[in-house]
Amino acid sequence: MTYIKPIALAAALLAALTISFPAEAKSDTLSSAEEAVEEGKISDKDLDLLFQQLKEAYRKGGNDSSFDWKGMSSVILGEILKSDDVQKNKKLKDILDILTGGSSPKEEPAPEEQGPDRTLDAEVRPNDGIRRAVISAFDIPKKDWKTTHYSYNFMDLDHDGKMEALVLVQGPYTSGTGGDTLLILKEKDQDWEKDQAISVIHAPILVAAPGELHLPSDRKILIFKRSGGGAKEAYAALTSKDGTYCTAAEAEEVKDQEIHGTLLLVQKDPAPTLEEKEK
Incomplete structure (x- = not known):
């Protein structure tokens, strides 16, 4: 099987690491949602905005040059490692899945395990x-x-x-x-x-x-x-x-x-x- 190493690590760290989030979104705009994520002030509304923007970007082929796909992947992964909010982590992992397309660094599978995960x-x-x-x-x-x-x-x-x-x-x-x-x-x-x-x-x-x-x-x-x-x-x-x-x-x-x-x-x-x- 192939796995995303940091995600596996996150599962072990979630119980030990905590972070608090405000109940309300910082802003209804996408740029402010990105800033909120980067500043660690992410809310449910911020996550929803990012999630919808990413889905829309994929409809256009994922070629939105104004969006820092790689940078945001690292930020989202960092939030997963820090958060102990199960529901929020589900949203974060959904966003990470879209950001990486399943192509982030993975363990090299054994020859007999090549192919479907x-x-x-x-x-x-x-x-x-x-x-x-x-x-x-x-x-x-x-x-x-x-x-x-x-x-x-x-x-x-x-x-x-x-x-x-x-x-x-x-x-x-x-x-x-x-x-x-x-x-x-x-x-x-x-x-x-x-x-x-x-x-x-x-x-x-x-x-x-x-x-x-x-x-x-x-x-x-x-x-x-x-x-x-x-x-x-x-x-x-x-x-x-x-x-x-x-x-x-x-x-x-x-x-x-x-x-x-x-x-x-x-x-x-x-x-x-x-x-x-x-x-």
Whole structure:
């Protein structure tokens, strides 16, 4: 596995080191928010301003020359080392993740550990909420439930602390020679609803921060193997603009390189059909 050394160190230091923060933001302007961070007078509002600015910068490709990305990374990391506020540290780490794109100094992994930082086998336990959302998203008639399979994992794609469900749907309504369909679901009223469906997808999928590939995207990048259906076999990256991912056909080809992230929807066990319900 690869880890950010200072982050691991921070976990051990948080209980011993303390810092106090004012309850109110120093200012509603971004520049003052930056100053507040640098002066150690950061507040929740300052953090929120920085977080939103960073997300917006990534929508533009992360090329905002007026923002000191490297310098702010060091400042944020320093605040993590000093703070014992659990909630504030979660925000700080989210900001650091965007600032570094997962590319800050890491321990060199052993040869057998090169590649994804984490691998998640696809969940194959029947889930009634996801099952209902799949049926609704594709308007699948009951007669085809027994031939439609689904598997899933959960991932925060937006850096907002809320999990999305990434569902691989395989069946007559969602699959073809080019692959299956990835259905992204978001939570609503303690249930799931369709966020987006992307067809012609092959699992597993690697989820990576935009900085790993230096591609503009306002959500985490989804990397998959594109093959079949007349397409040249290659790995491709799904990027997002204004909260919507591009199509598989529009995805940019990924050249040979080491990319860190989470590999999910690894198919090891048989996926349930839409006929199966939670027990």
